[in-house]
Amino acid sequence: MRIAQVAPLIESVPPVRYGGTERVxxxxxxxxxxxxxxxxxFASGDSVTTADLVSVIDRALRLHPRRVDAQVWHTLQLEExxxxxxxxxxxxxxxxxxxxxxxxxxxxxxxxxxHGRLDLPDLMPLHARFPREPLVSISDAxxxxxxxxxxxxxxHHGLPLDLYQFHPDPQDYFAFVxxxxxxxxxxxxxxxxxxxxxxxxIGAKVxxxxxxxxxxxxRPLFGHPLVTYEGEIDDRQKNDFxxxxxxxxxxxxxxxxxxxxAIEAMACGVPVVAYRHGAVPEIVSHAQxxxxxxxxxxxxxxxxxxxxxxxxxxxxxFERRFSSATMxxxxxxxxxxxxxxxxxPAPFCAExxxxxxxxxxxxxxxx
Amino acid sequence: MRIAQVAPLIESVPPVRYGGTERVxxxxxxxxxxxxxxxxxFASGDSVTTADLVSVIDRALRLHPRRVDAQVWHTLQLEExxxxxxxxxxxxxxxxxxxxxxxxxxxxxxxxxxHGRLDLPDLMPLHARFPREPLVSISDAxxxxxxxxxxxxxxHHGLPLDLYQFHPDPQDYFAFVxxxxxxxxxxxxxxxxxxxxxxxxIGAKVxxxxxxxxxxxxRPLFGHPLVTYEGEIDDRQKNDFxxxxxxxxxxxxxxxxxxxxAIEAMACGVPVVAYRHGAVPEIVSHAQxxxxxxxxxxxxxxxxxxxxxxxxxxxxxFERRFSSATMxxxxxxxxxxxxxxxxxPAPFCAExxxxxxxxxxxxxxxx
Numbered sequence: 001m002r003i004a005q006v007a008p009l010i011e012s013v014p015p016v017r018y019g020g021t022e023r024v025x026x027x028x029x030x031x032x033x034x035x036x037x038x039x040x041x042f043a044s045g046d047s048v049t050t051a052d053l054v055s056v057i058d059r060a061l062r063l064h065p066r067r068v069d070a071q072v073w074h075t076l077q078l079e080e081x082x083x084x085x086x087x088x089x090x091x092x093x094x095x096x097x098x099x100x101x102x103x104x105x106x107x108x109x110x111x112x113x114x115h116g117r118l119d120l121p122d123l124m125p126l127h128a129r130f131p132r133e134p135l136v137s138i139s140d141a142x143x144x145x146x147x148x149x150x151x152x153x154x155x156h157h158g159l160p161l162d163l164y165q166f167h168p169d170p171q172d173y174f175a176f177v178x179x180x181x182x183x184x185x186x187x188x189x190x191x192x193x194x195x196x197x198x199x200x201x202i203g204a205k206v207x208x209x210x211x212x213x214x215x216x217x218x219r220p221l222f223g224h225p226l227v228t229y230e231g232e233i234d235d236r237q238k239n240d241f242x243x244x245x246x247x248x249x250x251x252x253x254x255x256x257x258x259x260x261x262a263i264e265a266m267a268c269g270v271p272v273v274a275y276r277h278g279a280v281p282e283i284v285s286h287a288q289x290x291x292x293x294x295x296x297x298x299x300x301x302x303x304x305x306x307x308x309x310x311x312x313x314x315x316x317x318f319e320r321r322f323s324s325a326t327m328x329x330x331x332x333x334x335x336x337x338x339x340x341x342x343x344x345p346a347p348f349c350a351e352x353x354x355x356x357x358x359x360x361x362x363x364x365x366x367x
Numbered sequence: 368m369r370i371a372q373v374a375p376l377i378e379s380v381p382p383v384r385y386g387g388t389e390r391v392x393x394x395x396x397x398x399x400x401x402x403x404x405x406x407x408x409f410a411s412g413d414s415v416t417t418a419d420l421v422s423v424i425d426r427a428l429r430l431h432p433r434r435v436d437a438q439v440w441h442t443l444q445l446e447e448x449x450x451x452x453x454x455x456x457x458x459x460x461x462x463x464x465x466x467x468x469x470x471x472x473x474x475x476x477x478x479x480x481x482h483g484r485l486d487l488p489d490l491m492p493l494h495a496r497f498p499r500e501p502l503v504s505i506s507d508a509x510x511x512x513x514x515x516x517x518x519x520x521x522x523h524h525g526l527p528l529d530l531y532q533f534h535p536d537p538q539d540y541f542a543f544v545x546x547x548x549x550x551x552x553x554x555x556x557x558x559x560x561x562x563x564x565x566x567x568x569i570g571a572k573v574x575x576x577x578x579x580x581x582x583x584x585x586r587p588l589f590g591h592p593l594v595t596y597e598g599e600i601d602d603r604q605k606n607d608f609x610x611x612x613x614x615x616x617x618x619x620x621x622x623x624x625x626x627x628x629a630i631e632a633m634a635c636g637v638p639v640v641a642y643r644h645g646a647v648p649e650i651v652s653h654a655q656x657x658x659x660x661x662x663x664x665x666x667x668x669x670x671x672x673x674x675x676x677x678x679x680x681x682x683x684x685f686e687r688r689f690s691s692a693t694m695x696x697x698x699x700x701x702x703x704x705x706x707x708x709x710x711x712p713a714p715f716c717a718e719x720x721x722x723x724x725x726x727x728x729x730x731x732x733x734x
Contacts, residue, residue, distance in 0.1 A: 056492075071465055072489040074498055079468045098438055101446045102468055125423075129443055155681040 001333060003028050004091040004311035005051070006042045006081055006099075008235050009073050013047040017176040017234060018205065020260055022156050031158070031328035040088070042081055051168040054079055078102060080130040090335040092136040092195045100130045111136055111152055117257055119145040134338055135193040136331075139279030142257040144196075153334050156282070157258050158327030159205070159318075163235075164267035166315045167243030167321050173199040174303065175245035176262050177238065180218055181210045183254035185275075188296060192219050192273070194250055199226050200249070203233035243268035247290070247306040259283060265290075269311035276315060283322075291312045368702060371458040372396050372418070373409045373448055373466075379427040380414040384601060385572065387627055391524050391694075393695040398527070398695035407455070407578075409448055424445055443471060457702040467497045469685075478503055478519055484624055486512040501705055501732050506646030508658050509624040516671040518703050522648070524625050525694030526685075531634035533682045534610030540566040541670065542612035542637070544628050547585055548577045551723065553640075555663060557588050559616055559640070562667040566593050567616070570600035570608050573617035610635035614657070614673040617641035618666060626650060632657075633685040636678035640669045650689075656681045 005028065009282045011019030014026035025041075025331040026049065033050045039048065045055035056076040061068050074095070082102050085091060091110040093099055103110050115202045118137075127133070127149040134152040137143040143151055174196070176189040186202060193200035202222075206214045222229045233241050242248055248265035254280035262282060265272050272290035274280045290309060291302035322325075372395065378386030392408075393416070400417045408414065412422035425441040428435050441462070449469050452458060457479040460466055470477050478501040479589035483502075494500075494516040504510040510518055541563070543556040553569060559565035569589075573581045589596045592619045600608050609615060615632035623645035630650060632639050638697040639657035641647045651657045658669035658674060689694070 036564060040501075066488065069487065069489040071492045075465050075467060076493060079496055081469075082468060082472075096438065098442050098465065101449060105449075105472075120436065121433065122436040126439045126443060129446055262650065 001332065002038045002040075002083065002087065002089045003032055004040045004042060004078070004084070004088045006091065006095050007044075007047070008076060008095050009057060009061050009070070011044075011062055013041060013043040013049065015025065015060075017232070018062065018347065020110070020258075021094055023260070024115070027158060027160055027324035028328055028331065030160070031324040035325070035332070037332070040084075042077055054080060055085075074098060076237075082106060084246075089339055090333070092335075097126060100126075100133055104130055104133055108342075109335070110134070111334065113138065113155070114142070115257070117207075117255055118142055119255060129284070132212050138258045139282050141255065141279045141282060151331075152338060154328060155330045155334065156322060157260055157261060157263065158322050159260075159267055159268075160236055161319060164239050164264055165243065166267075166269045166312070167240075167330075168269065168311055170246040170311070171244045172268070173201050173245055175200045175242050176200060176204065176246050177233065177242060177248065177264075178204050179210065180204045180206045180214050182213055183252060185251045185253045186218060187221060188251035188253075188275075188299065189249040190224065190227055192251065192299050192303050193226055194224060196228070196303050198246070198303070199228065201241065201245070202227065202229045203231070204229075205232035207294060234343050238264060239268065242270055245270050245312060247303060247309075248272045249299075249303065250280070250284075252277050252280070254278065256280065262290075263322040266314045266322060269315040271306050271309035271311070271314055273299055273306060273320055276301070278322045285317065289317050293344040368699065369454065369456045370399055370702065371409065371448065371455045372399075372453070373444070373458065373460045373462050374411075374414070375462050376411050376424060376428050376437070376444060378429055380408060380410040380412075380416060382427075383430065384599070387625075388461055390627070394525060394527055394691035395695055395698065398525070398691040399699070400587070402692070402695055402699070404699070405545050407451075409444055410535060417528055417687040421451075425653075441465060449473060456706055458634055459698070459702075462658045463707060464493060467493075467500055469628075471500055476702070477501070478701065478705060480505065480522070481509070482605075482621055485509055486622060491717045497691070503701065506649050508646045508649060510621065511622075519705060522694060522697045522701065523689060524627055524630065525689050525691040526627075526630060526634055528634075531606050531631055532610065533634075533636045533679070535678055537613040537637070537674075537678070538611045540568050540612055542609050542632075543567060543569045543571065543617050544600065544615065544631075545571050546577065546611060547571045547573045547581050548632065549580055550619060550623075552618045552620045554588060555618035555620075556616040556719045557591065557594055557641075558663060559618065559666050559670050560593055561591060563670045564593070565613070565670070566595065568608065568612070569594065569596045570598070570605070571596075572599035579650060587724055605631060606635065609637055612637055614664075614676075616670070617647070617651075619644050619647070621645065623647065629657075630685060630689040633681045633689060634644060638673050638676035640666055640673060640680070640723045642666070652684065657683050669730075 002219050007013045007025040011022040013022045014269050015022040029041050029051050041049050041051040042176035044060040045058040057073050061070050078099055085106050085108040093112040100361050113136040127146055135149050137154045174193050178184050242265050248270050250272050252275050263270050274284050276292050276294050285293050286292045293299045293302050362364050374380045374392040377391040380389045384707050386517045396408050396418050403495045406418035407416040409421050411427040412425040416553050424440050428437050445466050452475040454472050460479040480503040502516050502598040508522050541560050545551050582647055610631050615637050619642050623648050629639050639651050641651050643659050644660050651659050660666045660669050
């Protein structure tokens with residue numbers, strides 16, 4: 001299948017450091033190539049891939065040495081994609097929403113994976129205006145605020161099998177990995193660890209936007225002897241940082257659309273103690289790969305008995321449900337369905353007579 | 368003629384306070400309606416116009432009571448424009464560049480007025496990729512950095528004749544109006560005024576980005592007894608603020624693409640002492656409507672003899688060259704030329720066979 005993957009230009013694919021969307025696009029792209037597909041990746045020129053790379057700019061925008069106008073480069077990327085649209089069987093967008101007016105007028109089947117939270121007020125009128133754009137959610141929970149959009153399916157994120165190694169024998173600490181921000185609630189993680197009299201290692205970055213919150217609410221808590229703050233950790237460090245933990249604490253306080261770190265833990269064989277928000281119940285199987293809790297008392301109880309979870313079972317669950325090969329296969333199934341259905345483009349410009357004819361022809365096919 | 372004007376959504380049309388592009392779009396729209404055209408204005412819902420207003424959002428983005436996602440609303444506006452494209456004879460964009468991929472595939476004749484500075488490195492590759500998009504510059508000077516773009520013409524900004532009144536009898540002060548920022552060089556204006564022993568009244572806002580510059584470099588200069596800082600002034604105040612001045616000082620230090628305040632002064636009959644940068648030589652007729660200078664000594668000499676300029680002549684020059692009726696008539700001429708030429712859309716998506724056929728048919732017509 002001739003597949004186009006369209007990635008954001010903010011970070012390279014894969015990203016040098018943080019960049020959840022770009023990481024997932026990378027895993028998906030490599031898995032599709034491995035499964036024999038003819039994949040073209042639209043991404044920044046410093047991306048690394050076995051697919052055909054098409055870049056409108058040499059470096060990712062966030063770390064570009066000169067000040068760049070993001071809108072210009074995203075516009076150029078869309079131009080590049082749509083100029084080549086006829087050469088693909090399917091175009092898969094991971095780039096927010098600016099492509100909708102073009103995509104909706106394009107006959108090449110396409111879909112858009114929405115990677116962010118969808119409970120933002122502007123997204124309702126937007127998707128009401130593009131009711132036929134095929135969308136993919138990264139969890140069922142994510143799509144709740146937009147029930148009427150044209151959901152083609154939910155595809156959970158997946159990781160390469162060899163990215164993280166199984167760690168059968170934990171050391172005596174809990175791990176917290178992510179950003180220090182109000183919705184991630186590292187303060188809860190600290191409280192849980194102290195209640196369990198267990199060391200907490202924190203591998204987390206602080207975004208500029210969260211600096212005040214960090215200084216006022218979090219840094220004082222780092223004084224406790226059980227708490228170690230180790231700054232931002234990279235993918236390589238993460239393997240042992242998470243893998244050697246007795247559990248990953250994930251006490252979030254917001255509708256997390258997915259939560260990659262939860263499946264990273266699972267890949268290491270590490271159980272997760274997670275609050276019931278967003279995608280958590282879809283990812284963490286309660287009492288099997290961790291515990292899904294609703295308050296601090298439940299979280300502390302769960303963390304105390306977390307050694308009852310079979311780490312081997314966590315890894316097996318990961319391999320079955322959250323590998324990038326599984327993700328790619330699920331997407332290919334979706335691609336086939338969308339190609340089979342056909343995409344009837346919206347009428348465009350002064351060509352309305354031409355288009356409405358071809359559109360109505362297509363509309364008679366089963367939608 | 369059925370004309371669409373597509374304005375930015377950041378400010379209303381006309382803007383409540385600052386917003387050069389939105390002001391010009393308003394003047395143009397009203398003048399086109401007055402000349403009997405059927406005009407549709409795409410702008411925020413709090414815009415005020417005699418044209419048909421099409422709004423995707425109730426209020427302008429900058430002053431919107433809730434936090435809004437600008438990309439969503441600009442995307443929705445483009446969808447609205449292109450859905451209705453077939454019902455216009457011409458579509459006139461004033462909205463930066465994100466519409467190029469759509470516009471280049473649209474058969475309805477269209478053009479884009481670029482309102483900003485063009486000496487930014489990203490604009491070269493962008494316009495190289497869209498070599499056939501018809502562009503309008505707001506001065507000949509503005510287009511120098513992009514010589515190879517598809518320039519349809521230069522159209523200077525214009526103001527309604529009754530917006531500013533002729534002020535025959537000046538009071539004894541110079542005026543400075545604009546932003547306090549390094550490229551506007553209010554420090555030069557202060558030096559000129561002091562050298563002429565003439566009062567300087569400053570009506571200017573300070574953007575957050577220029578706050579440090581203002582505090583460190585400019586505020587100390589305001590201590591001089593000849594200098595009065597009166598904050599930001601609105602359109603109504605401007606009439607007398609500029610009109611009663613002996614001269615407007617415009618000692619800019621950057622390639623100003625137009626400089627609306629220079630024609631506002633001219634409309635009041637006020638001569639302008641301006642540095643030779645950007646559009647200045649196209650707007651200020653040396654020794655007739657003011658003086659075009661290259662250094663402080665020339666500026667001071669010019670300011671000293673500025674009463675030799677005939678204020679009535681300034682006003683007449685404005686009425687002949689810089690009225691919104693003149694601007695509208697010049698644009699209509701351009702519209703007619705573009706409609707006559709026809710627009711051959713770029714190939715789009717899987718319809719390439721269809722499109723390339725119709726495109727080549729059109730390409731045989733005189734380009």
